Amino acid sequence: MTDSAAPTPSTTPEDTTPVDLSRVHLIGIGGAGMSGVARILLAKGATVTGSDMRDSRIVLALRAMGADVAIGHEASNLTLGGQLPTAVVTSFAAIPQDNPELVAAKEHGIRILRRSDLLAELMSEYTELLLAGTHGKTSMTSLSVVALQAAGLDPSFAIGGQLNKAGTNAHHGTGDIFVAEADESDASLLRYRPTIAVVNNVEPDHLDYFHTAEAYYEVFDKFADRITPEGTLVVCLNDEGAAALGERAQARGIRVAGYGLQADADAHPDIPARAIITSFEVTDFGTSFDCRVDLEGQDSQEVHVDCHVPGEHMMLNAAGSLLATALAGGDVQRLAEGLSGFTGVRRRFEHRGTIAEGPFLGARVFDDYAHHPTEVAAVLKASHAKLQAQGEGGQVVVVFQPHMYSRTVEFAQEFADALSLADKVIVLDVYGAREQPVPGVDGRTISDKVSAEVIYEPDMSKVAERVASVAQPGDLILTMGAGSVTMLADDILERLAYGE
Secondary structure, eight states: OOOTTSOOTTTSOOOOSOOOOSEEEEETTTSHHHHHHHHHHHHTTOEEEEEESSOOHHHHHHHHHTOEEEESOOGGGGGTTSSOOSEEEEOTTTSOTTOHHHHHHHHTTOEEEEHHHHHHHHHTTSEEEEEESSSOHHHHHHHHHHHHHHTTOOOEEEEEEEETTTTEEEEOOSSSEEEEEOOOTTSGGGGOOOSEEEEOOOOOOOHHHHOSHHHHHHHHHHHHHTSOTTOEEEEETTSHHHHHHHHHHHHTTOOEEEEEEHHHHHTOTTOOEEEEEEEEEEOSSSEEEEEEEEOTTSOOEEEEEEEOSOSHHHHHHHHHHHHHHHHTTOOHHHHHHHHHTOOOBTTBSEEEEEOOSSTTTTOEEEEEOOOSHHHHHHHHHHHHHHHHHHTOOOOEEEEEOOBOHHHHHHTHHHHHHHHTTSSEEEEOOOBOTTSOOOTTOSTHHHHTTOOSEEEEOOOGGGHHHHHHHHOOTTOEEEEESSSGGGGHHHHHHHHHHHOO
Protein backbone atom coordinates (compact mmCIF):
# COMPACT_ATOMS: atom_id res chain seq x y z
CA MET A 1 0.00 0.00 0.00
CA THR A 2 1.07 3.63 0.28
CA ASP A 3 3.73 4.83 2.68
CA SER A 4 2.48 4.89 6.25
CA ALA A 5 3.71 8.46 6.66
CA ALA A 6 1.07 9.59 4.19
CA PRO A 7 -2.44 8.83 5.47
CA THR A 8 -4.81 7.71 2.74
CA PRO A 9 -8.55 8.14 2.19
CA SER A 10 -9.14 4.45 2.84
CA THR A 11 -7.47 4.50 6.25
CA THR A 12 -8.19 8.01 7.51
CA PRO A 13 -11.67 8.70 8.93
CA GLU A 14 -13.65 11.53 7.39
CA ASP A 15 -13.51 14.86 9.24
CA THR A 16 -17.09 16.10 9.07
CA THR A 17 -16.50 19.42 10.83
CA PRO A 18 -17.38 22.47 8.68
CA VAL A 19 -14.62 23.80 6.42
CA ASP A 20 -13.95 27.51 5.95
CA LEU A 21 -13.17 27.90 2.25
CA SER A 22 -12.86 31.69 2.21
CA ARG A 23 -9.06 31.58 1.81
CA VAL A 24 -7.58 28.43 0.29
CA HIS A 25 -3.98 27.59 -0.56
CA LEU A 26 -3.38 24.75 -3.04
CA ILE A 27 -0.02 22.98 -3.19
CA GLY A 28 0.58 21.84 -6.77
CA ILE A 29 -2.08 24.18 -8.11
CA GLY A 30 -1.00 23.70 -11.74
CA GLY A 31 -2.01 20.04 -11.87
CA ALA A 32 -5.06 18.84 -13.78
CA GLY A 33 -7.06 18.06 -10.65
CA MET A 34 -5.93 20.95 -8.45
CA SER A 35 -6.42 23.59 -11.13
CA GLY A 36 -10.02 22.47 -11.61
CA VAL A 37 -11.02 22.97 -7.98
CA ALA A 38 -9.05 26.24 -7.95
CA ARG A 39 -11.17 27.54 -10.85
CA ILE A 40 -14.37 26.69 -8.99
CA LEU A 41 -13.18 28.33 -5.76
CA LEU A 42 -12.28 31.49 -7.68
CA ALA A 43 -15.68 31.53 -9.39
CA LYS A 44 -17.33 31.23 -5.96
CA GLY A 45 -15.41 34.29 -4.73
CA ALA A 46 -12.78 32.65 -2.53
CA THR A 47 -9.28 34.03 -2.12
CA VAL A 48 -7.07 31.45 -3.82
CA THR A 49 -3.31 31.13 -3.51
CA GLY A 50 -1.07 28.29 -4.53
CA SER A 51 2.30 27.03 -5.59
CA ASP A 52 3.75 24.83 -8.27
CA MET A 53 7.19 23.76 -9.39
CA ARG A 54 6.94 25.53 -12.75
CA ASP A 55 5.05 28.14 -14.69
CA SER A 56 2.59 26.73 -17.20
CA ARG A 57 -0.36 27.65 -19.37
CA ILE A 58 -2.63 26.52 -16.53
CA VAL A 59 -0.84 28.66 -13.94
CA LEU A 60 -1.08 31.71 -16.22
CA ALA A 61 -4.81 31.11 -16.67
CA LEU A 62 -5.35 30.84 -12.90
CA ARG A 63 -3.46 34.08 -12.32
CA ALA A 64 -5.67 35.77 -14.91
CA MET A 65 -8.69 34.59 -12.90
CA GLY A 66 -7.28 36.15 -9.71
CA ALA A 67 -5.18 33.45 -8.08
CA ASP A 68 -1.83 34.38 -6.53
CA VAL A 69 0.59 31.59 -7.53
CA ALA A 70 4.23 31.19 -6.49
CA ILE A 71 6.76 29.09 -8.36
CA GLY A 72 8.60 26.78 -6.01
CA HIS A 73 7.62 25.55 -2.57
CA GLU A 74 8.41 27.76 0.43
CA ALA A 75 6.77 28.14 3.83
CA SER A 76 6.32 31.86 3.12
CA ASN A 77 3.94 31.00 0.27
CA LEU A 78 1.21 30.47 2.86
CA THR A 79 0.91 34.25 3.27
CA LEU A 80 0.64 35.08 -0.44
CA GLY A 81 -2.88 36.37 0.14
CA GLY A 82 -1.73 38.76 2.87
CA GLN A 83 -2.76 36.43 5.68
CA LEU A 84 -2.72 32.74 6.45
CA PRO A 85 -5.24 30.59 4.57
CA THR A 86 -8.22 28.97 6.25
CA ALA A 87 -7.43 25.68 4.48
CA VAL A 88 -4.52 24.09 2.64
CA VAL A 89 -5.18 21.54 -0.08
CA THR A 90 -2.63 18.94 -1.12
CA SER A 91 -2.27 15.63 -2.92
CA PHE A 92 -0.76 12.94 -0.72
CA ALA A 93 0.26 10.97 -3.81
CA ALA A 94 2.20 13.83 -5.42
CA ILE A 95 3.28 16.08 -2.52
CA PRO A 96 5.79 14.72 0.04
CA GLN A 97 5.05 15.10 3.73
CA ASP A 98 8.17 17.25 4.23
CA ASN A 99 6.94 19.87 1.76
CA PRO A 100 7.71 23.17 3.55
CA GLU A 101 4.23 24.58 2.95
CA LEU A 102 2.60 21.45 4.33
CA VAL A 103 4.91 21.47 7.35
CA ALA A 104 4.16 25.16 8.00
CA ALA A 105 0.41 24.57 7.69
CA LYS A 106 0.61 21.87 10.36
CA GLU A 107 2.62 24.14 12.64
CA HIS A 108 0.00 26.89 12.31
CA GLY A 109 -2.86 24.46 12.91
CA ILE A 110 -4.41 25.16 9.51
CA ARG A 111 -6.99 22.68 8.24
CA ILE A 112 -5.34 20.37 5.68
CA LEU A 113 -7.50 18.81 2.99
CA ARG A 114 -6.91 16.36 0.20
CA ARG A 115 -8.24 17.42 -3.17
CA SER A 116 -10.97 14.80 -2.80
CA ASP A 117 -12.01 16.35 0.54
CA LEU A 118 -12.28 19.77 -1.08
CA LEU A 119 -14.19 18.42 -4.08
CA ALA A 120 -16.61 16.60 -1.76
CA GLU A 121 -17.20 19.87 0.09
CA LEU A 122 -17.79 21.79 -3.15
CA MET A 123 -20.28 19.17 -4.36
CA SER A 124 -22.19 18.75 -1.11
CA GLU A 125 -25.09 21.04 -2.04
CA TYR A 126 -25.57 19.59 -5.53
CA THR A 127 -26.97 16.51 -7.21
CA GLU A 128 -23.68 14.63 -7.58
CA LEU A 129 -23.12 12.80 -10.87
CA LEU A 130 -19.84 10.90 -10.48
CA LEU A 131 -18.05 8.92 -13.16
CA ALA A 132 -15.88 6.01 -12.00
CA GLY A 133 -14.19 2.91 -13.37
CA THR A 134 -10.79 1.62 -14.36
CA HIS A 135 -10.91 3.35 -17.76
CA GLY A 136 -12.78 6.15 -19.46
CA LYS A 137 -13.55 8.42 -16.50
CA THR A 138 -12.39 11.63 -18.14
CA SER A 139 -14.13 10.88 -21.43
CA MET A 140 -17.42 9.98 -19.74
CA THR A 141 -17.29 13.01 -17.46
CA SER A 142 -16.72 15.23 -20.48
CA LEU A 143 -19.51 13.58 -22.47
CA SER A 144 -21.90 14.04 -19.56
CA VAL A 145 -21.02 17.72 -19.22
CA VAL A 146 -21.54 18.41 -22.93
CA ALA A 147 -24.87 16.56 -22.89
CA LEU A 148 -26.17 18.44 -19.84
CA GLN A 149 -25.06 21.78 -21.28
CA ALA A 150 -26.97 21.01 -24.49
CA ALA A 151 -30.03 20.22 -22.37
CA GLY A 152 -29.78 23.69 -20.81
CA LEU A 153 -28.89 22.50 -17.30
CA ASP A 154 -25.52 24.34 -16.94
CA PRO A 155 -23.80 21.87 -14.59
CA SER A 156 -20.79 22.59 -12.46
CA PHE A 157 -17.96 20.21 -13.29
CA ALA A 158 -14.41 19.15 -12.53
CA ILE A 159 -12.67 17.02 -15.16
CA GLY A 160 -9.24 15.36 -15.23
CA GLY A 161 -8.58 16.72 -18.72
CA GLN A 162 -9.38 19.81 -20.75
CA LEU A 163 -12.74 19.65 -22.49
CA ASN A 164 -12.10 20.74 -26.09
CA LYS A 165 -15.47 22.42 -26.61
CA ALA A 166 -15.38 24.40 -23.35
CA GLY A 167 -11.62 24.97 -23.37
CA THR A 168 -11.41 24.30 -19.63
CA ASN A 169 -11.34 21.50 -17.05
CA ALA A 170 -13.79 23.02 -14.57
CA HIS A 171 -16.79 25.33 -14.33
CA HIS A 172 -19.04 26.77 -11.61
CA GLY A 173 -22.48 26.48 -13.18
CA THR A 174 -25.90 27.86 -12.32
CA GLY A 175 -27.62 24.45 -12.32
CA ASP A 176 -28.09 22.02 -9.44
CA ILE A 177 -25.94 19.21 -10.90
CA PHE A 178 -22.21 18.73 -10.26
CA VAL A 179 -20.34 16.34 -12.58
CA ALA A 180 -16.94 14.98 -11.58
CA GLU A 181 -14.56 12.07 -11.88
CA ALA A 182 -14.31 9.67 -8.95
CA ASP A 183 -10.73 8.40 -8.82
CA GLU A 184 -10.17 4.94 -7.39
CA SER A 185 -6.36 4.89 -7.61
CA ASP A 186 -5.96 5.83 -3.92
CA ALA A 187 -9.54 5.09 -2.82
CA SER A 188 -10.36 8.80 -2.75
CA LEU A 189 -13.72 8.07 -4.42
CA LEU A 190 -14.86 6.92 -0.97
CA ARG A 191 -15.00 10.59 0.09
CA TYR A 192 -18.05 11.25 -2.08
CA ARG A 193 -21.81 10.75 -1.68
CA PRO A 194 -23.09 10.43 -5.25
CA THR A 195 -26.70 10.70 -6.31
CA ILE A 196 -25.82 9.01 -9.59
CA ALA A 197 -22.65 6.92 -9.77
CA VAL A 198 -21.48 5.50 -13.09
CA VAL A 199 -18.99 2.63 -13.17
CA ASN A 200 -17.85 2.07 -16.74
CA ASN A 201 -15.61 -0.94 -16.15
CA VAL A 202 -13.73 -2.73 -13.40
CA GLU A 203 -10.55 -4.73 -13.83
CA PRO A 204 -7.42 -4.86 -11.65
CA ASP A 205 -5.16 -1.80 -11.71
CA HIS A 206 -3.17 0.31 -9.25
CA LEU A 207 -1.91 -2.83 -7.55
CA ASP A 208 0.99 -0.79 -6.15
CA TYR A 209 -1.66 0.63 -3.82
CA PHE A 210 -4.23 -2.17 -3.47
CA HIS A 211 -1.85 -5.16 -3.64
CA THR A 212 -4.60 -7.60 -4.67
CA ALA A 213 -7.36 -7.68 -7.27
CA GLU A 214 -9.85 -8.44 -4.51
CA ALA A 215 -9.00 -5.22 -2.68
CA TYR A 216 -9.37 -3.29 -5.92
CA TYR A 217 -12.83 -4.74 -6.61
CA GLU A 218 -13.85 -4.07 -3.03
CA VAL A 219 -13.33 -0.31 -3.32
CA PHE A 220 -16.02 -0.16 -6.00
CA ASP A 221 -18.45 -2.07 -3.78
CA LYS A 222 -17.78 0.44 -1.02
CA PHE A 223 -18.30 3.27 -3.51
CA ALA A 224 -21.69 1.83 -4.50
CA ASP A 225 -22.65 1.68 -0.83
CA ARG A 226 -22.08 5.44 -0.57
CA ILE A 227 -24.78 6.26 -3.13
CA THR A 228 -27.59 8.28 -1.53
CA PRO A 229 -30.80 6.35 -0.71
CA GLU A 230 -32.65 7.94 -3.63
CA GLY A 231 -29.69 7.48 -5.97
CA THR A 232 -28.72 5.05 -8.72
CA LEU A 233 -25.68 2.99 -9.68
CA VAL A 234 -25.20 2.97 -13.47
CA VAL A 235 -23.06 0.14 -14.85
CA CYS A 236 -21.84 -0.94 -18.28
CA LEU A 237 -23.45 -4.29 -19.06
CA ASN A 238 -20.75 -5.05 -21.65
CA ASP A 239 -18.06 -5.10 -19.00
CA GLU A 240 -17.84 -8.20 -16.84
CA GLY A 241 -16.49 -6.39 -13.80
CA ALA A 242 -19.02 -3.55 -13.94
CA ALA A 243 -21.97 -5.88 -14.59
CA ALA A 244 -20.94 -8.07 -11.63
CA LEU A 245 -20.69 -4.96 -9.46
CA GLY A 246 -24.24 -4.08 -10.48
CA GLU A 247 -25.50 -7.54 -9.55
CA ARG A 248 -23.88 -7.37 -6.11
CA ALA A 249 -25.24 -3.86 -5.52
CA GLN A 250 -28.73 -4.87 -6.59
CA ALA A 251 -28.62 -7.76 -4.13
CA ARG A 252 -27.88 -5.21 -1.38
CA GLY A 253 -30.93 -3.16 -2.32
CA ILE A 254 -29.18 -0.46 -4.34
CA ARG A 255 -31.06 0.85 -7.39
CA VAL A 256 -29.15 -0.14 -10.56
CA ALA A 257 -29.38 1.02 -14.19
CA GLY A 258 -27.38 -0.38 -17.10
CA TYR A 259 -26.18 0.42 -20.61
CA GLY A 260 -24.57 -1.49 -23.44
CA LEU A 261 -25.17 -3.44 -26.62
CA GLN A 262 -28.46 -5.28 -27.14
CA ALA A 263 -27.11 -8.79 -26.43
CA ASP A 264 -25.57 -7.79 -23.12
CA ALA A 265 -28.70 -5.96 -22.07
CA ASP A 266 -30.81 -9.02 -22.86
CA ALA A 267 -28.68 -10.96 -20.39
CA HIS A 268 -29.78 -8.58 -17.59
CA PRO A 269 -33.59 -8.32 -17.89
CA ASP A 270 -33.89 -7.48 -14.19
CA ILE A 271 -32.42 -4.01 -14.74
CA PRO A 272 -35.37 -1.78 -15.74
CA ALA A 273 -33.62 1.53 -16.45
CA ARG A 274 -31.18 1.31 -19.32
CA ALA A 275 -29.73 2.70 -22.53
CA ILE A 276 -29.40 0.01 -25.19
CA ILE A 277 -27.42 0.43 -28.41
CA THR A 278 -29.69 -1.22 -30.99
CA SER A 279 -27.51 -0.61 -34.07
CA PHE A 280 -24.25 1.13 -34.95
CA GLU A 281 -21.98 1.92 -37.89
CA VAL A 282 -18.29 2.78 -37.95
CA THR A 283 -17.83 5.96 -39.99
CA ASP A 284 -14.90 8.05 -41.15
CA PHE A 285 -15.48 10.45 -38.22
CA GLY A 286 -16.17 7.90 -35.46
CA THR A 287 -19.26 5.83 -34.72
CA SER A 288 -22.91 6.47 -35.52
CA PHE A 289 -25.44 4.59 -33.37
CA ASP A 290 -29.10 4.26 -32.45
CA CYS A 291 -30.02 3.92 -28.80
CA ARG A 292 -33.19 3.06 -26.92
CA VAL A 293 -33.53 4.70 -23.52
CA ASP A 294 -35.84 3.06 -20.98
CA LEU A 295 -36.51 4.96 -17.76
CA GLU A 296 -38.80 3.69 -15.02
CA GLY A 297 -42.30 5.12 -15.35
CA GLN A 298 -41.66 6.56 -18.82
CA ASP A 299 -42.18 5.41 -22.40
CA SER A 300 -39.10 4.16 -24.28
CA GLN A 301 -37.34 6.79 -26.38
CA GLU A 302 -35.27 6.15 -29.52
CA VAL A 303 -32.41 8.53 -30.26
CA HIS A 304 -29.54 8.74 -32.73
CA VAL A 305 -26.00 9.78 -31.76
CA ASP A 306 -23.04 10.58 -33.99
CA CYS A 307 -19.98 9.97 -31.80
CA HIS A 308 -17.09 11.97 -33.26
CA VAL A 309 -14.37 10.14 -31.32
CA PRO A 310 -13.65 6.68 -32.79
CA GLY A 311 -13.91 3.33 -31.06
CA GLU A 312 -16.53 1.01 -29.62
CA HIS A 313 -15.38 2.05 -26.16
CA MET A 314 -16.30 5.68 -26.91
CA MET A 315 -19.71 4.61 -28.23
CA LEU A 316 -20.34 2.80 -24.95
CA ASN A 317 -19.09 5.84 -23.03
CA ALA A 318 -21.61 7.99 -24.88
CA ALA A 319 -24.47 5.56 -24.15
CA GLY A 320 -23.56 5.51 -20.46
CA SER A 321 -23.40 9.29 -20.31
CA LEU A 322 -26.77 9.50 -22.05
CA LEU A 323 -28.36 7.24 -19.44
CA ALA A 324 -26.72 8.95 -16.46
CA THR A 325 -27.67 12.46 -17.59
CA ALA A 326 -31.23 11.32 -18.36
CA LEU A 327 -31.48 9.97 -14.81
CA ALA A 328 -30.23 13.37 -13.62
CA GLY A 329 -33.22 15.01 -15.29
CA GLY A 330 -32.03 15.90 -18.78
CA ASP A 331 -34.31 15.68 -21.82
CA VAL A 332 -33.22 12.57 -23.72
CA GLN A 333 -33.49 14.09 -27.21
CA ARG A 334 -31.52 17.20 -26.27
CA LEU A 335 -28.93 15.10 -24.44
CA ALA A 336 -28.40 13.00 -27.58
CA GLU A 337 -27.99 16.14 -29.68
CA GLY A 338 -25.37 17.36 -27.24
CA LEU A 339 -23.45 14.09 -27.42
CA SER A 340 -23.39 14.38 -31.22
CA GLY A 341 -21.61 17.71 -30.79
CA PHE A 342 -18.88 16.29 -28.54
CA THR A 343 -15.43 17.05 -29.99
CA GLY A 344 -13.25 15.23 -27.49
CA VAL A 345 -10.89 15.84 -24.61
CA ARG A 346 -7.24 16.77 -24.63
CA ARG A 347 -5.03 13.65 -24.81
CA ARG A 348 -7.94 11.30 -25.63
CA PHE A 349 -7.39 10.37 -29.28
CA GLU A 350 -6.47 14.02 -29.76
CA HIS A 351 -5.60 14.95 -33.33
CA ARG A 352 -2.31 16.84 -33.22
CA GLY A 353 -1.74 17.38 -36.93
CA THR A 354 -1.70 16.07 -40.50
CA ILE A 355 1.17 16.12 -42.99
CA ALA A 356 0.01 18.24 -45.95
CA GLU A 357 2.78 17.52 -48.45
CA GLY A 358 5.92 15.53 -49.08
CA PRO A 359 6.78 11.83 -48.81
CA PHE A 360 4.60 11.35 -45.71
CA LEU A 361 1.54 13.03 -47.27
CA GLY A 362 -1.65 12.40 -45.34
CA ALA A 363 0.02 10.91 -42.26
CA ARG A 364 -1.82 11.99 -39.12
CA VAL A 365 -0.50 12.20 -35.58
CA PHE A 366 -2.77 11.60 -32.60
CA ASP A 367 -1.99 11.68 -28.88
CA ASP A 368 -3.66 9.47 -26.29
CA TYR A 369 -3.43 9.00 -22.53
CA ALA A 370 -3.94 5.19 -22.65
CA HIS A 371 -1.68 3.54 -20.07
CA HIS A 372 -3.42 0.23 -19.28
CA PRO A 373 -3.50 -2.77 -21.68
CA THR A 374 -7.27 -2.58 -22.11
CA GLU A 375 -7.06 1.11 -23.00
CA VAL A 376 -4.17 0.52 -25.41
CA ALA A 377 -6.07 -2.25 -27.20
CA ALA A 378 -9.24 -0.15 -27.45
CA VAL A 379 -7.42 2.80 -29.00
CA LEU A 380 -5.49 0.65 -31.48
CA LYS A 381 -8.67 -1.15 -32.56
CA ALA A 382 -10.34 2.23 -33.03
CA SER A 383 -7.36 3.41 -35.08
CA HIS A 384 -7.61 0.46 -37.47
CA ALA A 385 -11.38 0.96 -37.75
CA LYS A 386 -10.86 4.63 -38.58
CA LEU A 387 -8.37 3.80 -41.35
CA GLN A 388 -10.64 1.09 -42.73
CA ALA A 389 -13.70 3.37 -42.75
CA GLN A 390 -11.78 6.01 -44.67
CA GLY A 391 -10.63 3.39 -47.18
CA GLU A 392 -7.28 5.06 -47.75
CA GLY A 393 -4.92 2.37 -46.47
CA GLY A 394 -2.10 3.30 -44.16
CA GLN A 395 -0.50 1.68 -41.12
CA VAL A 396 -1.11 2.17 -37.43
CA VAL A 397 2.19 3.21 -35.85
CA VAL A 398 2.32 3.58 -32.08
CA VAL A 399 4.94 5.22 -29.87
CA PHE A 400 4.27 3.84 -26.39
CA GLN A 401 5.73 4.95 -23.07
CA PRO A 402 5.04 2.51 -20.19
CA HIS A 403 3.77 4.25 -17.05
CA MET A 404 5.07 3.11 -13.65
CA TYR A 405 7.37 0.17 -12.99
CA SER A 406 4.82 -1.80 -10.99
CA ARG A 407 2.26 -1.64 -13.81
CA THR A 408 4.91 -2.53 -16.40
CA VAL A 409 5.88 -5.70 -14.52
CA GLU A 410 2.31 -6.68 -13.63
CA PHE A 411 0.95 -6.34 -17.16
CA ALA A 412 4.01 -6.85 -19.39
CA GLN A 413 2.46 -9.63 -21.50
CA GLU A 414 -0.91 -7.87 -21.66
CA PHE A 415 0.76 -4.67 -22.87
CA ALA A 416 2.70 -6.64 -25.47
CA ASP A 417 -0.46 -8.35 -26.72
CA ALA A 418 -2.29 -5.04 -26.97
CA LEU A 419 0.57 -3.25 -28.73
CA SER A 420 0.83 -6.12 -31.20
CA LEU A 421 -2.45 -4.87 -32.68
CA ALA A 422 -0.43 -2.05 -34.27
CA ASP A 423 1.52 -2.46 -37.50
CA LYS A 424 4.67 -0.80 -36.13
CA VAL A 425 5.55 -0.31 -32.47
CA ILE A 426 8.16 1.91 -30.81
CA VAL A 427 8.52 1.34 -27.06
CA LEU A 428 10.20 3.93 -24.83
CA ASP A 429 11.58 3.47 -21.35
CA VAL A 430 9.29 3.53 -18.31
CA TYR A 431 7.94 6.82 -17.01
CA GLY A 432 8.22 6.15 -13.29
CA ALA A 433 5.87 8.88 -11.99
CA ARG A 434 5.97 8.56 -8.18
CA GLU A 435 7.91 5.25 -8.24
CA GLN A 436 11.65 4.70 -8.00
CA PRO A 437 13.39 2.76 -10.81
CA VAL A 438 13.36 -1.02 -10.49
CA PRO A 439 16.51 -2.84 -11.65
CA GLY A 440 15.88 -4.88 -14.78
CA VAL A 441 12.56 -3.19 -15.59
CA ASP A 442 12.52 -0.93 -18.65
CA GLY A 443 10.86 -0.67 -22.04
CA ARG A 444 12.35 -4.01 -23.08
CA THR A 445 10.23 -5.71 -20.42
CA ILE A 446 7.37 -5.11 -22.85
CA SER A 447 9.04 -4.77 -26.26
CA ASP A 448 10.69 -8.19 -26.05
CA LYS A 449 7.21 -9.75 -25.92
CA VAL A 450 5.60 -7.75 -28.77
CA SER A 451 4.81 -9.89 -31.84
CA ALA A 452 4.46 -6.95 -34.26
CA GLU A 453 7.43 -5.14 -35.80
CA VAL A 454 8.91 -3.38 -32.79
CA ILE A 455 11.72 -0.98 -31.89
CA TYR A 456 12.95 -0.31 -28.35
CA GLU A 457 14.16 3.29 -28.14
CA PRO A 458 15.30 4.58 -24.72
CA ASP A 459 16.42 7.97 -26.11
CA MET A 460 13.40 10.26 -26.58
CA SER A 461 15.41 12.63 -28.77
CA LYS A 462 15.68 9.88 -31.39
CA VAL A 463 12.01 8.88 -31.49
CA ALA A 464 10.93 11.25 -34.28
CA GLU A 465 13.65 9.84 -36.52
CA ARG A 466 12.59 6.31 -35.60
CA VAL A 467 9.03 7.13 -36.63
CA ALA A 468 10.23 8.57 -39.94
CA SER A 469 12.13 5.34 -40.61
CA VAL A 470 8.93 3.25 -40.53
CA ALA A 471 6.18 5.72 -41.51
CA GLN A 472 4.38 5.79 -44.85
CA PRO A 473 1.91 8.18 -46.50
CA GLY A 474 -1.53 8.03 -44.91
CA ASP A 475 -0.37 6.40 -41.68
CA LEU A 476 -2.12 6.94 -38.38
CA ILE A 477 0.60 7.61 -35.82
CA LEU A 478 -0.08 7.59 -32.08
CA THR A 479 1.93 8.85 -29.14
CA MET A 480 0.53 6.94 -26.19
CA GLY A 481 0.99 6.90 -22.42
CA ALA A 482 0.33 8.89 -19.25
CA GLY A 483 3.81 10.42 -19.02
CA SER A 484 6.01 12.73 -21.06
CA VAL A 485 5.42 10.96 -24.39
CA THR A 486 2.83 13.62 -25.25
CA MET A 487 5.68 16.06 -25.87
CA LEU A 488 6.86 13.98 -28.84
CA ALA A 489 3.81 14.60 -31.03
CA ASP A 490 5.06 17.97 -32.25
CA ASP A 491 8.57 16.60 -32.82
CA ILE A 492 7.15 13.80 -34.95
CA LEU A 493 5.03 16.22 -36.99
CA GLU A 494 8.02 18.49 -37.56
CA ARG A 495 10.21 15.58 -38.66
CA LEU A 496 7.62 14.14 -41.05
CA ALA A 497 6.89 17.58 -42.52
CA TYR A 498 10.61 17.95 -43.25
CA GLY A 499 10.45 14.87 -45.48
CA GLU A 500 13.17 12.37 -46.27
